[in-house]
Amino acid sequence: MANFELVTAEDLRLMQGLAQRVAATRPELMNAEATFGELAWNWGKGRASDGASRPRRLWWSGGDLVAWGWAHLPHRVRRNDGSVKDVTRASLAYQVHPGHAGLVDEVIDWYDGIAADIERTVMPSSADGFALERWAAHGYETDPSSLGDTGEWTQLNERDLADVEQPVLPDGFRFRTADEAGPEAAVQAHLDAWAPSGYTAESYEGVRQAAGYRGDLHLLVEAPDGTMASSTIMWLDEVNRTAEFEPVGTHPDYRRRGLGRAMLLHGMHRARAAGAIHATVACLGAPGHPAARGLYYGIGFRELSRDAPRIKTKGKR
Numbered sequence: 001m002a003n004f005e006l007v008t009a010e011d012l013r014l015m016q017g018l019a020q021r022v023a024a025t026r027p028e029l030m031n032a033e034a035t036f037g038e039l040a041w042n043w044g045k046g047r048a049s050d051g052a053s054r055p056r057r058l059w060w061s062g063g064d065l066v067a068w069g070w071a072h073l074p075h076r077v078r079r080n081d082g083s084v085k086d087v088t089r090a091s092l093a094y095q096v097h098p099g100h101a102g103l104v105d106e107v108i109d110w111y112d113g114i115a116a117d118i119e120r121t122v123m124p125s126s127a128d129g130f131a132l133e134r135w136a137a138h139g140y141e142t143d144p145s146s147l148g149d150t151g152e153w154t155q156l157n158e159r160d161l162a163d164v165e166q167p168v169l170p171d172g173f174r175f176r177t178a179d180e181a182g183p184e185a186a187v188q189a190h191l192d193a194w195a196p197s198g199y200t201a202e203s204y205e206g207v208r209q210a211a212g213y214r215g216d217l218h219l220l221v222e223a224p225d226g227t228m229a230s231s232t233i234m235w236l237d238e239v240n241r242t243a244e245f246e247p248v249g250t251h252p253d254y255r256r257r258g259l260g261r262a263m264l265l266h267g268m269h270r271a272r273a274a275g276a277i278h279a280t281v282a283c284l285g286a287p288g289h290p291a292a293r294g295l296y297y298g299i300g301f302r303e304l305s306r307d308a309p310r311i312k313t314k315g316k317r
Contacts, residue, residue, distance in 0.1 A: 004055045004114070007070060011056065012043050013211045014065045018095055020239045026098050028127040028305045032154040032282045033093035036212065037235030037244030042093070044207030049198055050075050057110050059103050067096040067103040069110055074118065079196035089314075090115035092122040096131070104131045108138045112312075119314040123154065123307035132308060140310035148286070153309050155285035155293075157301035161243075161272045165299075167265035170257055172224035175266050179215035181228060189220055189228035193249025212236060217243070217274065219267050221259045229254035230263045234271055243271035245281040248292070260295055280304065 007015070019036045022029055032038065046054065053075035059067035070093045077085040092111050096104050111120065121143060124131045146153045169175070178186040187204045191197050207213060212235045221230040230250040234243045245267065250260050268279050283292035285306050 005057070006052070006054060007043055007056045009209065009211070011058065011068075012039060014058070015039050015068050015070075015095070016211055016237075018065050018068065018097060020237055022095060022097060023237070023240050023242070027158075029098055029125050030156060030305055031093065031095060031123060031125050032156050032305075032307050033123060034095040035156065035244055035246075035280070035282075036237040036240075036242070037233075037246040037280075038282070039093075040210035040212050040235055041207065041233065041246045044210035044213070045199060045203040047203075047206035047209075049077065049200070049203065055114055057107075059100075059106065061100060066100040067094070067107060069094040069107045071111055071114055073115065077198045079198050080191050080200075081196040083196055085198075089119040089121060092120065094122070101130050104134045105138075108134060108140075112138065117314060119311065121309060121311045123309050126306050126308040132310075135310050138312075140312045143309035143311040145311075146286075146309040149288035151286035151288075153285055153307050154282050155306040156280055156282050156304045157293075157296050158242075158278055158280045158304040159300040159302065160278055161268055161276055164268045164272065165265060167262040167269070168258070169221065169262045170259075173229070173259065174222050175263070176220045176222050176228070177216050178218035178220065181220055181222070185220065185228050186218065186231065189231035189251075190247070190249065192228070192251040193231065194247070207233070217267070217270060219263055219270070221263050223254060227251060227254070230259040232263060232267060234267050236271065236274055236276060238275065240278070241276050242278040242280060243267070243274070243276040245279065248281065261299060264295075264299055 016036050016039055019034055053073045056070045072091045074088050094107050187201050190199050217234040219232050220228045223229045232245050232248040234245055236243050281296055
């Protein structure tokens, strides 16, 4: 059962620590699912609903965590509109310190062992040539769903915070924090932006317990009628002085009004006041997904890295 341990709060902090070390030296090797903020967000929101389907394994050297794998096995998601989504294939988030690159083979062997006979996917960094060779040697091929204009791959974007323009909201709208608005408003803002969703009050409580969460960096835009029209969480990596936006969303009825732009600019000012000098945010990178990328590029973000999705079909050894 050693290979079926689940990620604890202490594990999360260690995994985030490895993310910080990789980001400080080889940021182009950061997998989008292995960043400081993405780890916290995924751990927190999934603790209540799908934690039992997410086994992990850690690798150590001289007392330091140098690699980890965190699998997501088939599971069922119950969403707020009453629908049910069955996830039928496995996926893997992982990170290997570049100084211990050879451990990627052990990560792959572990993943193949727990997801045997299931279709399984992984998203290494496109800049990690060694890892891509090793995944290919183990039978992982380019995921067809990642090809073409509507491909499902993620890019991580960054910008510095030296010169951030002032945010402008439409009349009657105002910025709030989750500390001010309260848990119910924070949860509803996420559900409105991402419906249908499995996010719940219990999910949000898990997010609040994740290392790095700060209610004063969980931002919302309140509409004149009291609706929380946009929301985002910033995760402050104090080691690298970087603020990561994850997630970012706007209520469908309030899109194309400049709310997301204003909220992100406001967030960057708050992040700079908290000590950050850089900001990052992820989005879908294929040409057929221009909306979020256009928003981020419009306020100064540019691509830092991108994932290269790989897949191993069911039953393939």
